Amino acid sequence: MFCHWGTVRRLSVKKLPLKHVIRARAFSGADAVNALRPFYFAVHPDFFGQHPREREINENSLKRLNGYLENLQKPGFRSFKPTTLTFYVREKEHNPSDVQESFGASGFKDPEEELEQAQRMETTLSSWLDNNAESAVKKLKNSLPLRKELDRLKGELSRQLHLSDIRWQRSWGIAHRCSQLHSLSRLAQQSPEALRNAKGHTVIFTDRSGMSATGYIMLGTMDVHHHWTKVFERLPSYATLQRKGLLLEDRISHLLGGIQITYMEDLQPMLMLEEYYSVLDGFYNRVRNSRLSFHPHSLRGLQMILESDRYAPNLHELGHFIIPTVCDPATLQWFIIAKAQQAREKLKRKEESKVLEKELIKTSAEKLSLQRLYKEPSVSSVQMIHSCNKLLEESLPSLQGMHLCISHFYSVLQDGDLCIPWNWKS
Structure with missing residues (x-):
């Protein structure tokens, strides 16, 4: 294979x-x-x-x-x-x-x-836990001091720099995350003037440095402090470009009957702000010159994302349209109008699923006495609901006090988190 x-x-x-x-x-x-x-x-x-x-x-x-x-x-x-x-x-x-x-x-x-x-x-869940729970407990116990250190560092930096949040794009281990926060703390001491621009922003540790399409400050974990300093110094110019991008989104929305143009971090590749602006600008010029005729506000409440590596429009199972940046305008108009009602129904189901998912995560965590229950971004709400409903039917004492991640495969992470597939077998 x-x-x-x-x-x-x-x-x-x-x-x-x-x-x-x-x-x-x-x-x-x-x-x-x-x-x-x-x-x-x-x-x-x-x-x-x-x-x-x-x-x-x-x-x-x-x-x-x-x-x-x-x-x-x-x-x-x-x-x-x-x-x-x-x-x-x-x-x-x-x-x-x-x-x-x-x-x-x-x-x-x-x-x-x-x-x-x-x-x-x-593999069944019970047999896998029999073979792996002891190892996970040991790793989790060893990671507890570092988990406390991570919470402390994150809180201190958020207060010191007046950040909205600190996030990680990757599922790095706790030790690796602590190291990244220590690096940011040293930079804050060395270049306090540059980091004042970070007030109110969200910092995300990832593979490139710059600003993301969602407006997050991206700090590449392989970059040196010099690159990070340049990012913080450029924040005022990034803010200007971000405003221009939002204006383009509004203009495209106006041309397409009020549909919301959005960028979904969990479902799209991580784009730099400059890259996303270029995508918006090219698509806006294409749509503007085509003179499409959508009734004003007829598509309000619907959502659309743009992708550069597709050739045909698609309606995602979560209810948002996925539109290629090179999509033929006539095809675009026909597809959106034809699928509008179906999109509204999917969006409604998505919102209902999110509410149910949140309730089931809380109920399952309490029932199994889990320290934490969460899922990987690639696991859908429907899949998470299915998994939680099955967990509520089981008696799994070995999960007490554990961190459980719903994923696509079995694994014990380096800090003791247990990963199980969403469609695990009893």
């Missing part, structure tokens, strides 16, 4: 063409996730705590792969244009030949054979 795998000691980068990972019609999305579970273990970002750059690359690629898998389950699915996902692979240290044995001597295994094997070896 996986092509061109080499046998190396610890870390290797391989490019896996998506056409060899997914046979679109042979798999459903859920089947593909099950079949890819061994692969998820080999590339999971939490195995790369000592390699932050490789960790970020894996997280980006996994996010895109999960998006492709979700699309497999949509009606009217069309094949994707050729693409390549890059992953760093963690192999077993005690026996490098294990990887070759697991994935086949040539590195190729038939998808149907992989799925059949995965189904035969299906």
